[in-house]
Amino acid sequence: MLNFAPKPRRNAAETRERLLMATVQLMLRQGYAATTVDDICREAGLTKGSFFHHFENKEAIGKATIQWWGAFGTALYAEAWKEEGRDPLEQLRHFFGIMIGFTEREDQVCTCIVGMMSQELAQSHPAMREECARQLELWTTNCARMLAAAKAKHAPDADFDPEAVAWYLNSLWQGSMLVGKTEQNSALIRSNLRMALAWVEGLLSIS
Amino acid sequence: MLNFAPKPRRNAAETRERLLMATVQLMLRQGYAATTVDDICREAGLTKGSFFHHFENKEAIGKATIQWWGAFGTALYAEAWKEEGRDPLEQLRHFFGIMIGFTEREDQVCTCIVGMMSQELAQSHPAMREECARQLELWTTNCARMLAAAKAKHAPDADFDPEAVAWYLNSLWQGSMLVGKTEQNSALIRSNLRMALAWVEGLLSIS
């Protein structure tokens, strides 16, 4: 049944979302410390009263930002493993394809909020570090699962630890975004990803 | 002959050095934005007047900090290639050994100021980004030189581009420090470095 009630001028969930998206955009550019609450309110077209109604403090929206980014990423990557019966090696190739796709978006710098917050806050803000660690672990778990399945199917005797390789790939991915951003060269990131995929395929070919 | 003259109360070079070292320590922990000029002065035991006598502004000491870190790193790595006649593959192994050693320092988190500043400032502070890019390029140039020499000697027909591999290794190294710091796990970094070295050795064995 259609809802003919006029759209409420106030919508708590939507307002919260606007504050959060503004924060994502800003922190993706300037990091945590350089992004002020005033910045966020201006970007969202709201006032401080509204901000502190929805978030207890700056740290709270920081954590929410990390979590939002994690969910955003997981949804993106999930394409790779959603088809259950698929060959895990094909899933891995798709996984790399998604990352390469992420470097090719128009007018969008290839960077990661989790990586940025990690660098900035890991040593000075334990709660934020833990939040980042959780997201990194999620990525690694998903990656390791595909690696383990691919190993079981294609090279059960191969001498590598799927989890260790997953951490390796996570590190390479994070570092590639970091270096690619600094060198303003996204082709560099793709080059790294291709080499890493070739390496993984090599690991899996010793059957 | 001993110098009984009282140590001069003022020593410009030493004062500048104290400010710089204080900045290195602080920014290595909290990054650029979260480190205030007052923090630096307190840590160095000096006042703001002195600070702004030696550095034009905060950005200036930021740049100096990146450069200091670059020189510090280069001095550390130079051990790997200082013996001219040495087998370049051995130099590469030594190079990896130096990085592994860097992860094993007691009570010192394995992190890199250039990587931290890159993440925080690459998109919002062009001058600082360029400074970081220069340091990354220095590392890569040195690494690529060893790779090229090793290739020429051991596997001239191998199908890899030394510079691309050097960027790959730089990315892996930066990403490993990032992830290792966030996961509070320096063994993870060493595991990554060992896998990368084995990969490089593999690249060089197709003679």
Added chain:
DNA sequence: TTTAACATACGAACCGGTTGGTATCTTATT
């Protein structure tokens, strides 16, 4: 009419940076 959702106004602490001044070191002149 009650309550949730927002706005306005404000405050204490802090930010990078400047000021005016003093102490000390260097150098040219005698």
Added chain:
DNA sequence: AATAAGATACCAACCGGTTCGTATGTTAAA
């Protein structure tokens, strides 16, 4: 060698603006 002149090194106090956060409204929805 003594000293005067000037440059350098450093300090304490201060400045306008900004920070996060709060106290107190006001308005819309239930």
